[in-house]
Amino acid sequence: MNRALGLGFLAFLVSIPFWIGDQYLLHILINAGIFVIGAMSLNLLLGYTGQLSLGHVAFFGIGAYTSALLSLGFDVTTFWGGELVVGPQPVWLSFLAGIVLAGLAGWFIGRISFKVRGAYFVIITISFAEVTKLVALNWVDLTEGPMALISIPPFSVSIPGIWEATFYGKTPNYYIMLAIGVVSYIVIKRLVNSRLGRAMVALRENEPLAMSVGIDVTRYLVLAAVVSAAIAGAAGGLYTHYVRIVDPDVFLFIYTVTMVIMVITGGKGTLAGPIVGGIIFGVLPEILREFMGPEAQWVTYGAVMIAIVMFLPEGIVPALTRFWERRKESRDASDRMITGRAASSATETPSE
Template sequence: MSRVIAPLLLVVLALLPLWLKDPYLLNALIITGIFTLCAMSLNLLLGFTGQLSLGHVAFFGIGAYVSALTALGFDVELPFGLVLVVEPGSPLLGFVLAVLVTALCGYLIGRLAFRVRGAYFVIVTISFAEVVRLVALNWVDLTQGPLALTSIPNMVLPLPGLGETVLRTKMQNYYLVLGMAVVGYLVVAQLVTSRFGRAMRGLQQNESLALSLGINATRTLTVAATLSAAMAGAAGSLYAHYLRIIDPDVFLFSYTVTMVIMVVAGGKGTLAGPLVGGLIFGLLPVALRPVMAPEAQWIVYGGVLIAILFLMPQGIVPALDALTRRLRRARPAKSAPGAVEAGANP
């Protein structure tokens, strides 16, 4: 069932803008797609290694700021009277740098935190996110602090024979986000089905046995953290160039909570889980906004989450898989062709 969900969602989402003309709903789908990409990156850690990162929004925010500052350019005074001047560059270069810088941050945090896993890893990730938020808030010369970075250029896409195309419309950005989500899904799928993915699952299920088989726990988990951070950085870059304005609120803890909800409700450790959870909890507030007050919206949002976790503790996708298997076992076996009842005359 989980193998069918992802291709089916892709077909539906690819055809959706052809008849959906409401720019508000299209905008909601774009933002949902960006956070679903973040949820897929978090699932790589939480679902396939069992490590909970509550500071994942730090990589999302770093990717947004790196990409935006690369495209806008900046000059900032450094210690010893040095001045760093960066001329405005291509948004595509900003995207690449966002992925590389966040991958480096993920590697450094992984090397530090995975030596003391469990609750210590959670504390390190939360602390890292808070430090980065404070830097973005107080380093006004670089980030503009609470005044925000504005007029961030739209993302550009190089097309063979046509040069660079600026993605200004919502439909263009929608397909860009959809394409990046597909790439992220394929990367995660390829990774978790490889030998490296089996090592990650082994560490999650029985670390002592995995270590006895020669699996290097710190190296395996650090590589997973590096790739997870790079995907979150890519999502942050898309976010910055789509909204064209970012401020330190991009590091809000509620964004991390949203990512965790998408992963857990959809089904952690499954490929389709973050997709299903992302669509439900990304679009649910949009569906509730026209019909009820904000306070009631959060009550319904929490109620839906509690109901899912109570009725389907493993998440939606694993529950659908289990239901499919039960239906197959309950299906009555068909008689073999040409079979004759016992005792019947030939």
Template sequence: MMRKLHASLFLGSVLLLALLPVAMPDPYLLSILASTGIFIVAAISLNLLLGFTGQLSLGHVAFFGIGAYTSALLSLGFDLHLPWLQQPWVVQPKPVWVAFASAIVAAGLAGWLIGKLAFKVRGAYFVIVTICFAQVMRMVAINWVDLTEGPMALNSIPALTLWTPDGLVNLVSKKSTYYLILVVATLAYLVVAAMVHSRLGRAMVAFRENETLARSVGIKVTHYLIIATIVAAAIAGAAGALYAHTVRIIDPDVFMFMFTVTMIIMVIIGGKGTLAGPVVGGLLFGMLPELLRGTVAPEVQWIIYGVLMIVVLTFMPQGIVPAVASLVRRLLPARAAAPAKPAVQHKEAV
């Protein structure tokens, strides 16, 4: 019954979001929702690690940045200067969707590398390795000026395109960008949901709860953790590529630690270890600053932001989605146990 309820809520939510530009076509609102949607995709990827395997990645923004730079560089073309090459290696611009797919692969490979290095020791070591990796990538983006343009930024990044009977259409309008991000976010949600409901997902939850017991029954913990990291990194890379092709200018700030903090807040407030948690937390804390803008002073906005976080974590320590789900579970049995109204009895005619 709960599975059917979840499916109905998912389909209803996607349909509602798809109809939103029709009901509220304001370009500013669509722009905010699109920006929020990109970080929701990144939060969905982080939730796969933090929520379902129990591994905290404080450098998750590294995969986001790798996806952004890979897609931007391949779509623009670049010259790679290496000491052992007499002539620079010239890479011609690639079609934007080829660049987008390459960004997902590059981020996934980075996740595989981090997983192989960090999960042999795990715990705090994984946190440290991910933080260091993100900082190293940021320094590379700043200092490898010949490739990344450094602080001057990569600009004029091509927009993603869509084939139509009339030819290719650049997805540059607010409405088209919104729908593009909605499609990618839906696919990311479905990929994570498929993993969670599979044997892999059950194994992840098992070693999150008790790793020793999971090992004793034959679960290859490190193997499954690496798979989860690859998938999480690939989805984060897709979010980064979306960011690059929608903002169309990127600089080393895509590796900022604050982006990781934003993802963690979305996951924890919404409810880590739940599929809908990053979506709910992302919509709430992604839209809140924009809703308060122009209403209260900037410093008051941050106060409201912090107070709301404290209130949610105090009264809903597991997050918003688990709290609501618990309330629904309590109400459903109560309705089922309620005595049925007696049928009206008709007296037999004498």
């Protein structure tokens, strides 16, 4: 049932560009999809290991800047006085490099951060995000600082000397976003359903007990951080090649807050939760824009979020799952009762 529902939902997503004629709506869906990918990556940490990272946007920005810089090429003076010159690289290679560098940053932060827990871990992640923002803002020779990197090439695929395709326009970028989202979902699903994922959940539920049965806390938490950061880096690379401009605002704290909202309201620790929360809170601001002013938009946005947290404290997906299970149990019990009565009636002896 779940598999059929998932395939049906995927088929619906694939069909969207065929019946949505408004390119602006497609643009909204692409932006929402990018943040859904970021929310899925954050859910791996927050939902399955119980570690709240409020600096997750740093990995998003690292992926964005790495992919942009390598695809454009750069010339920068190194710290030891030499000059590093890198020519423009293929977009697909730059994109993969952004994923790898974001994953390495996740490994580094994981190694130094998972020695602490709780508020201390949150402070370290926020500090890391602020440091990356300051680097992007002040290393003008490399990043152009507040002037931004512009004219970033769009996604392209080529066979040198034979064939080349460049993905301009909303529809090709929508399908690229969808493909990256599906791959990210599969990676996360395979991980959390494996022995490694069960160990992560054990750490979330009861870390001392997990340690007592031999689970290496640092190893599994760092693994989650690396995969989470790499997927966030993929979202950042997707963003930068779609909008074709990137500046230090990509590290804004509000982006991390948005991802956290998507995870918590959708249902942390569930595969579908970030997708549902991401679609709702990615599209909702644009819907509200049609009916009310900016101030009323934020008030309504906050009211919807508070209502979900109050009435569905575990998130939308867990609430819907419990509702469906109760309906199924009630239907099964009713069927058993009817079957039992029918069997009882059939065995009764007619009275004279």
